[in-house]
Amino acid sequence: MGFRKDFLWGAATAAYQIEGAYQEDGRGMSIWDSLTKEAGHVAWGENGNTACEHYHLYKEDVALMKEMGLTCYRFSVSWPRILPEGDGRVNEKGVRFYQELVELLLDAGIEPVVTLYHWDLPYTLYEKGGWKNPESVEWFAGYAKAVAEMFQGKVRYYITFNEPQVFVGLGYRLGIHAPFEKNEPSVISAITRNVLLAHGRAVAVLRSAGPKDIKIGMAPSSGCVIPKSETEEDIEEARRMSFEANKGGIGGGISWWMDAVFLGEFSKENKEAFGENVPQLTEEEWALVTQPLDFFGFNCYAGGGNLVPPNPYAYDRYSYQGSPKTATGWNITPDVLYWAARFYYERYKKPILVTENGLAAYDLVSLDGCVHDPNRIDYTHRYLRGLKRAAEEGIPVIGYIHWSFMDNFEWASGYDMRFGLVYVDYRTQQRILKDSAYWYRNVILSNGENL
Numbered sequence: 001m002g003f004r005k006d007f008l009w010g011a012a013t014a015a016y017q018i019e020g021a022y023q024e025d026g027r028g029m030s031i032w033d034s035l036t037k038e039a040g041h042v043a044w045g046e047n048g049n050t051a052c053e054h055y056h057l058y059k060e061d062v063a064l065m066k067e068m069g070l071t072c073y074r075f076s077v078s079w080p081r082i083l084p085e086g087d088g089r090v091n092e093k094g095v096r097f098y099q100e101l102v103e104l105l106l107d108a109g110i111e112p113v114v115t116l117y118h119w120d121l122p123y124t125l126y127e128k129g130g131w132k133n134p135e136s137v138e139w140f141a142g143y144a145k146a147v148a149e150m151f152q153g154k155v156r157y158y159i160t161f162n163e164p165q166v167f168v169g170l171g172y173r174l175g176i177h178a179p180f181e182k183n184e185p186s187v188i189s190a191i192t193r194n195v196l197l198a199h200g201r202a203v204a205v206l207r208s209a210g211p212k213d214i215k216i217g218m219a220p221s222s223g224c225v226i227p228k229s230e231t232e233e234d235i236e237e238a239r240r241m242s243f244e245a246n247k248g249g250i251g252g253g254i255s256w257w258m259d260a261v262f263l264g265e266f267s268k269e270n271k272e273a274f275g276e277n278v279p280q281l282t283e284e285e286w287a288l289v290t291q292p293l294d295f296f297g298f299n300c301y302a303g304g305g306n307l308v309p310p311n312p313y314a315y316d317r318y319s320y321q322g323s324p325k326t327a328t329g330w331n332i333t334p335d336v337l338y339w340a341a342r343f344y345y346e347r348y349k350k351p352i353l354v355t356e357n358g359l360a361a362y363d364l365v366s367l368d369g370c371v372h373d374p375n376r377i378d379y380t381h382r383y384l385r386g387l388k389r390a391a392e393e394g395i396p397v398i399g400y401i402h403w404s405f406m407d408n409f410e411w412a413s414g415y416d417m418r419f420g421l422v423y424v425d426y427r428t429q430q431r432i433l434k435d436s437a438y439w440y441r442n443v444i445l446s447n448g449e450n451l
């Protein structure tokens with residue numbers, strides 16, 4: 001027994017990271033367009049103005065997905081492309097782009113998995129306080145409604161928020177991502193409340209719009225802690241550490257967000273750690289936040305440690321002199337997909353969907369015109385074996401979505417680090433399938449039997 005027959009084999013992207021065409025066809029500005037103009041936020045002063053020009057090259061890109069044999073494609077909708085002012089007026093040209101993309105995917109037999117929010121908040125809403133403003137709950141509900149109307153029941157899989165820990169933590173607490181703010185814990189508490197309620201409103205809107213077999217989830221960032229050995233004590237220690245309150249600060253841990261959404265509470269550890277900054281919700285609000293979801297999605301790149309930001313002067317639980325790392329400096333810890341699937345299934349009791357996993361490298365085109373990326377193949381192979389073990393032990397794993405379908409704008413790090421299965425030459429917009437794309441195609445063809 002390996003992966004189920006209808007296993008979703010995918011790859012993912014996000015609108016701001018690939019679309020480009022930032023001023024075309026009536027698109028509004030997002031916080032990433034407007035606020036990255038100020039120097040010092042992104043490596044080399046880069047931005048997503050052109051990115052991979054996917055807005056123009058989407059037909060070619062879907063053809064490549066088909067060639068790779070993907071059975072699902074996760075992408076996000078750009079909120080300001082369909083609602084240029086954030087709410088109210090709908091931009092028909094933007095709507096048409098996403099409708100055509102979904103038609104093409106369905107024709108190619110590729111299941112669309114749509115993320116509503118992958119960090120590109122409309123700038124007009126930022127000017128009104130963005131996620132700090134309680135009105136953001138209704139703005140998001142209106143946006144979810146526009147997306148549901150746009151897709152007319154043709155999309156079955158939705159993800160409300162990508163990595164709330166990251167866009168709140170890096171965006172509003174540490175000032176590394178847009179809107180580049182450093183706020184007090186009380187502000188992060190208010191944002192948490194707004195994002196949780198916005199999630200709930202969106203779930204209600206999407207479910208009532210259908211289709212009947214709609215599947216809704218979230219995509220938190222979640223590298224759990226890997227046990228040091230498989231003794232009961234070590235497993236229990238890792239389980240406890242995986243869900244403890246984030247030592248790096250409020251809003252960072254998986255339990256902060258997922259206990260609220262799936263269990264309807266903030267844990268004792270989070271209450272002890274963050275005291276009066278734990279949001280207070282009424283019974284009615286909890287009912288909105290905890291509407292049943294259909295899967296537990298998570299983005300996972302490496303094992304978590306003591307949940308504080310990595311310290312370049314000290315080894316963590318997984319590193320040692322010369323230990324394997326990706327170009328982002330993240331540890332390579334293949335067993336994490338096994339333990340994450342196991343721990344999250346135990347705690348949240350929903351089918352597991354890996355919504356992101358992959359490796360950053362400084363890939364380049366070789367003399368033979370190909371892009372050889374043995375490290376990405378080896379990384380993915382090892383991680384998938386971990387996931388396969390989980391499936392074999394009876395954990396309902398419904399899919400694996402690789403990050404990323406193609407090289408793209410890596411937020412504050414710009415374009416140097418490449419995560420794609422497809423190489424992008426940003427001067428010519430030429431795409432080249434990397435060796436890993438061909439390898440992944442064989443994995444998909446054998447439904448993971450060859451791992």
Ligand code: BGC
Pocket residue numbers: 014017162163166221299356403410411419
């Ligand atoms: C995000 C992606 C990002 C990737 C690699 C995740 O945090 O969802 O947008 O590019 O990881 O850093």
